[in-house]
Amino acid sequence: MPLDYKIIGANIKRRRKELHITQQQLADDLYISLSLVSKLERGVKAVSMDTFHSIAEYLHTSIAVLMANPDEPAVQHNALIREIDTMLEDMDNRHLHIVNQLMKTYTKQLKEVCPSSPEGLDSDSGQTDGPKRKDAET
Numbered sequence: 001m002p003l004d005y006k007i008i009g010a011n012i013k014r015r016r017k018e019l020h021i022t023q024q025q026l027a028d029d030l031y032i033s034l035s036l037v038s039k040l041e042r043g044v045k046a047v048s049m050d051t052f053h054s055i056a057e058y059l060h061t062s063i064a065v066l067m068a069n070p071d072e073p074a075v076q077h078n079a080l081i082r083e084i085d086t087m088l089e090d091m092d093n094r095h096l097h098i099v100n101q102l103m104k105t106y107t108k109q110l111k112e113v114c115p116s117s118p119e120g121l122d123s124d125s126g127q128t129d130g131p132k133r134k135d136a137e138t
Contacts, residue, residue: 006043
């Protein structure tokens with residue numbers, strides 16, 4: 001499978017912006033040119049593995065994450081897990097316990113409404129498609 005430099009560049013740019021790092025700061029700190037950073041982010045220039053590894057380390061991520069297509073379901077799933085993890089990090093034990101109980105209750109109810117699995121969830125709204133009718137399956 002060939003590397004998609006546009007995806008890699010977009011992922012570098014997204015992660016850099018998440019960390020509030022400028023292109024100039026990235027270039028200065030990694031001793032690479034601003035022009036190279038710009039070309040990488042636009043996906044018009046390949047990068048050596050050494051530089052790619054340095055960028056991933058600098059951005060506190062992995063090469064695999066920078067290579068991943070954000071439109072793939074597994075990548076979206078992992079991004080949601082990271083987002084939830086980030087929200088939970090700063091909670092005290094009392095609030096974590098409340099969230100834990102809410103999740104257990106929600107999961108139980110979700111399994112009753114959509115016994116097949118999370119596919120019944122609308123990924124944007126978090127709403128279920130509703131109960132499945134048995135007579136509709138025949």
